Amino acid sequence: MNERKYGIFLSYFNMIIYAITGFIYLPILLYYIGMNEYGIYQLIGSFIAYFSVMDFGLSSSVTRFYIKYKTLNDKINMENVLAIAVRAYSIIAIILLVLGCICYFNIDKIFSNSMTDNEIEIAKNLFLLLLFNMVITVTTMIFRAILVSYEKFLFIKGLETFQSILQPILVVLVLQEYPSAFSVALVQTGCNIFLILLRVYYCFNKLNIVIKYHYWNSKLIKEFKKLALSIFIVTLIDQVFFKTNQIILGIISGPSDVAVYAVAAQIYLNYMVLSQIIVSVYVPYVTELVTKKEPIKVLSQLFIRIGRWQYFLLGAICSGFFIFGKQFINIWAGKNFNDAYWITLIVIVPFTIDLIQNIGLSILQAQNKYDFRAKIYFCMGLLNLGLAIPLGYKYGGIGCAIATGLSMFIGNGIIMNWYYASEIKLDINIFWKNIFNITVAISLLTIIFYYINVLVITDSVSGFIIKLLIYMISYILVMYNFIMNIEEKEKVRSIFIKK
Numbered sequence: 001m002n003e004r005k006y007g008i009f010l011s012y013f014n015m016i017i018y019a020i021t022g023f024i025y026l027p028i029l030l031y032y033i034g035m036n037e038y039g040i041y042q043l044i045g046s047f048i049a050y051f052s053v054m055d056f057g058l059s060s061s062v063t064r065f066y067i068k069y070k071t072l073n074d075k076i077n078m079e080n081v082l083a084i085a086v087r088a089y090s091i092i093a094i095i096l097l098v099l100g101c102i103c104y105f106n107i108d109k110i111f112s113n114s115m116t117d118n119e120i121e122i123a124k125n126l127f128l129l130l131l132f133n134m135v136i137t138v139t140t141m142i143f144r145a146i147l148v149s150y151e152k153f154l155f156i157k158g159l160e161t162f163q164s165i166l167q168p169i170l171v172v173l174v175l176q177e178y179p180s181a182f183s184v185a186l187v188q189t190g191c192n193i194f195l196i197l198l199r200v201y202y203c204f205n206k207l208n209i210v211i212k213y214h215y216w217n218s219k220l221i222k223e224f225k226k227l228a229l230s231i232f233i234v235t236l237i238d239q240v241f242f243k244t245n246q247i248i249l250g251i252i253s254g255p256s257d258v259a260v261y262a263v264a265a266q267i268y269l270n271y272m273v274l275s276q277i278i279v280s281v282y283v284p285y286v287t288e289l290v291t292k293k294e295p296i297k298v299l300s301q302l303f304i305r306i307g308r309w310q311y312f313l314l315g316a317i318c319s320g321f322f323i324f325g326k327q328f329i330n331i332w333a334g335k336n337f338n339d340a341y342w343i344t345l346i347v348i349v350p351f352t353i354d355l356i357q358n359i360g361l362s363i364l365q366a367q368n369k370y371d372f373r374a375k376i377y378f379c380m381g382l383l384n385l386g387l388a389i390p391l392g393y394k395y396g397g398i399g400c401a402i403a404t405g406l407s408m409f410i411g412n413g414i415i416m417n418w419y420y421a422s423e424i425k426l427d428i429n430i431f432w433k434n435i436f437n438i439t440v441a442i443s444l445l446t447i448i449f450y451y452i453n454v455l456v457i458t459d460s461v462s463g464f465i466i467k468l469l470i471y472m473i474s475y476i477l478v479m480y481n482f483i484m485n486i487e488e489k490e491k492v493r494s495i496f497i498k499k
Contacts, residue, residue: 010153010154010157010158010160010161013161017161017164017165021164021165021168024168025168025171025172026263026266026332026333027332027333027334028172028175029171029175029184030333030334032175032176032179033175033179033180033181033184035255035256035259035336036119036255036256036259037119037122037180037181037255038181038255038259038262039250039255039256039257039258039259039262040115040119040122040123040126040181040255040258041126041181041184041185042246042258042259042262042265043123043246043247043250043255043258044123044126044127044130045130058085058088058089058092058141058142058228059141059142059144059145060145060227060228060231060365061085061224061227061228061231062081062082062085062142062145062146062149063145063148063149063283063284063287064227064287064365064366064368065077065081065220065223065224066078066081066082066145066146066149067149067283067284067287067288067291068287068291069081070149070150071287071288071291071292072291075210076214077214077217077220078210079210079211079212079213079214080212080213080214080215080217080220081220081224082142082146082209082210082211082212083211083212083213083214084213084220084221084224085142086142086211087213089138089139089141089142090139092138092139093135093138093139096131096134096135096138096139097131097135100127100131100135103127104124104127104128104131107120107123107124107127108120108124110251111123111250111251113251115255119255122180122181122182125182126181126182126185129182129185129186129189130185130189132189133185133188133189133192136192136193136196137192137196140196140199140200143196143199143200143203144156144199146203146207146209147199147202147203147207148280148283148284149284150207151281151284152202152207153281155202159195159198159199162195163191163195166191167187167188167191170187170190170191171183171184171187171188174186174187223368226368226371227365227368227370229371229374230370230371230373230374231365231370231374232374233374233375233377233378234370234373234374234377236381237377237378237380237381238377241381241384241404241407241408242265242269244384244385244388245261245265245388245392245397245400245401245403245404246258246261246262246265248388248389248392248400249261249392249396249397249400252392252393253392253396257396257397259337260336260337260339260340260343260397261340261343261397261400261401263329263332263333263337263340264339264340264341264343264344264347264397264401267321267340267344267348268344268347268348268351271314271317271318271348271351271355272351272355274313274314274317275310275313275314275355275356275358276355276358278306278309278310278359279306279310279358279359279361279362282302282306282359282362283362283365283366286299286302286359286362286363286366287362287365287366289302289366290363290366290367291366296424296425296426299363299426300425300426300427300430302359303357303359303360303363303420303426303427303431304427304430304431304434306358306359307356307357307359307431307434307435308434308435308438308488309488310355310356310358311352311356311435311438312438312479312483312484314352314355314356315352315438315439315442316442316472316475318348318349318352319442319445319446319449319475320468320471320472320475321344321345321348322345322446322450323446323449323450323453323471324453324464324467324468324471325341325344325345326338326341327464328464329341331461331464339396339397339398340397342398342401343397343398343400343401344401346398346401346402346404346405347401347404347405347408349405350405350406350408350409350412350413351405351408351412353408353409353412353413353417354408354412354413354416356435357412357416357417357420357431360416360420360424360426361373363424363426364424367424369423369424372419372423373416373419376411376415376416376419377411379411380407380408380410380411380412381407383403383406383407383410383411384403384404384407385403386403387402387403387406387407388400388403388404391403417432437483438479438483441478441479441482441483442475445471445474445475445478449471449474452467453467480492
C-alpha cells in the first residue's frame with residue numbers, strides 16, 4: 001500500500017474517530033460550559049477563522065511550485081521557493097499580530113448589543129488565546145506543504161489520528177477541574193503546538209530539507225503571486241460562506257442562535273472534509289501530470305473517476321441525513337437545535353455539486369488558472385453577504401443558510417461547470433451523465449426509506465441505529481449491484497478480499 005492509499009485510508013479512519021468523538025464530545029461540552037458559553041466559543045472561533053486566510057494562499061503555492069521543481073529535479077529552485085516563502089511568512093506574522101490587536105480592543109463595541117459584560121470578557125480572553133494559536137499555525141504551514149509535496153501522507157494523517165484521539169480526552173479531563181471555554185481552547189492550542197514541532201523535526205531531520213535563498217526569480221514570483229492571490233481570495237470567501245453567518249447571528253441574535261447554527265456548521269463542514277480526503281492526496285499527482293504536459297483526456301478521466309467515488313459517499317450521507325437527520329440532531333444535541341436540520345440540508349444539497357468536482361480545483365491550481373475561480377467566488381461571497389444580512393434578520397439561521405446555498409448553486413454549480421467545459425476542456429457532459437445515473441438510484445432509495453422511517457417510529461437510540469444500518473447496507477448493495485462499473489467493483493472487492 002503506497003503513501004497515497006495510506007493517506008486515504010487514515011483520512012477516513014480519522015473521520016470515523018472524529019465522528020464518534022464528536023457525537024460524544026458536543027453533549028459533554030454543553031454539559032460543562034453551557035449553551036451560551038459554547039455559542040461564544042463558536043462565535044470567537046468563527047471570528048478568528050478570518051485570520052487563517054492571512055496565509056494568503058502561500059502554503060498551496062509552495063506545494064505547487066515545490067512539486068514542480070522536485071519533478072524537474074531542480075534543487076536550487078526547490079530551496080529558493082522555501083526561502084522566499086519563509087520571508088513572506090515573517091511579514092504575515094507581523095500583519096496578523098497588528099490586526100489581532102485592533103480587533104481585540106474593539107470586541108466590546110462589536111458585541112455590546114448582544115452580550116453581557118461577563119460574556120464579552122470571556123470572548124476577549126478566548127480571542128487572545130485563539131489568535132496566538134492562529135499565528136503559530138499560519139506561520140508554520142510551510143512544513144505541512146513540504147510533507148504534502150513529498151507525499152508523506154502516512155506521517156501527516158498519523159499525526160491527525162493522534163490529535164483526534166488525544167485532544168478530546170485531554171479536554172474532558174481538564175473540564176472536570178476547570179469547566180470553561182477557555183480551558184477547551186487552551187488544550188487545543190497545546191496539542192497544536194506539539195504537532196507543529198513534530199512536523200518541523202520530520203522535515204529537517206528525516207527529509208533533510210534545505211531552505212536557502214539563491215536569487216530573485218521574477219518569473220517565479222509573478223506566477224507564485226498569481227496563484228497565491230487566487231487561493232487567498234477563495235479562502236477569504238470560504239470564511240464568508242462558512243463563518244460570517246455565525247458572526248451575523250452573534251451580532252443580531254446572540255449566543256444561543258450561534259450555537260444552533262454552529263451545530264449545523266459542524267455537520268456540513270465534516271461533510272466538506274469527507275470530499276476533500278481523496279482530492280488532498282491527489283494534489284501532487286495532478287501537479288506532476290500537468291508538469292509533464294499529459295493530454296487533457298487523462299485529467300478528464302481522473303475528474304470523472306474521482307467524482308463518481310465522491311458522489312457514492314456524499315450521496316449516501318446527504319440522503320441519509322434527509323431521512324434520519326431530525327432524529328439524529330435530537331439525540332445528539334437536543335430538541336433546542338431542531339433548526340440545525342434545515343440549515344444543514346439547505347447548505348449541503350447545493351454544496352454537493354462543488355464537492356464532487358473538487359479534483360477540478362487541483363487541476364486549476366496545477367495549471368495556474370485558479371484566478372477565475374477566485375473572481376467567481378469573490379462575487380458569490382458578496383452575494384452571500386448581501387443576502388445573509390436581511391434574510392438573517394427575518395428568518396434567523398435558516399435565512400443565512402438560504403443565502404449560502406443559493407450563492408453556492410450559482411457560482412459552483414452553474415458558472416464553474418461552464419468554465420470546466422469551455423476553458424479547461426474537461427468532459428463535463430459525460431461527468432453529469434454519470435452523476436445523473438447515480439442520482440436516480442439515490443433518489444429512489446431516499447423516497448423508500450423516508451416513508452419507512454415515518455411508518456416505523458422509534459424513540460430509542462438502538463432503534464435509530466438499526467434503521468440507519470439497514471439503510472446503509474441497502475445503499476451499498478444497490479450501488480454495487482446496479483450502479484458501479486467493473487473497475488469500481490474490483491476496487492471494492494480488493495478492500496474486503498485479500499488476493
